Amino acid sequence: MDPSVPVALDRQLTAEARVWLAEAVVRVTRDPSALAALFPAVGRRCGREPLVAGWTVADAARARLLAALPVRGTALAEEITALHRYGDSAEQRAVLRSLAALEDADPTFADLGLPLVRSALRSNDTHLVEAAVGPYAARHLDADGYRHAVLKCVFCSVPLDRVAGLEDRADRELARMLADFAHERVAAGRAVPTDIWPVVRAHPGIWEASGLPAEVDSPVPARRTAADQAVAAYNGAL
Known part of the structure; x- marks a missing residue:
């Protein structure tokens, strides 16, 4: 978790919400079963406003409750x-955003949260997809799983700067994909997300092998327009 998240949470909580959350943390520490009732109440008691780095107040407050669980490994x-x-989707998002911090606190948790990441990546909820591609996914998804997670983000219009580990994990096969x-988007006369091009440019020959450059000579006007835009973006003109 970004260290700024808990700091921002403490600053943004009202006095009443701060007391409620502190008491909730104590209850969870003493009795993990209390979390089932407290977790859904967080949005109402603490707020749902945006916080920092894609987190909401409710996300951060729920993460604090999860961190209070006195269980480890498989039980966690x-x-x-x-x-x-x-x-609900807000609660699921908070769980997903908390995975890396839970592992940091408990190394025995390891890859036990991967089924939740994979489940989120099968959904069409862009908030869940974005939450799923955080640091935990970057640590534990295998190469193929990571590539498909990136493609899922592209299909769902999740900006690639939200994908953790992309600079280190993007490989030639991902660039080809x-x-x-x-090319498929251009062939359909549709615009291409510009944030894919740094990955493609990092691997010489991929652009040429894709067949995209030839699309600028397509007899179909929509394909030519889409290709011109793609070429300009690839070359850094957009």
């Missing part, structure tokens, strides 16, 4: 899986 995974399964995606 079971607790958060139940919360994710029965929670993104170039193929771009």
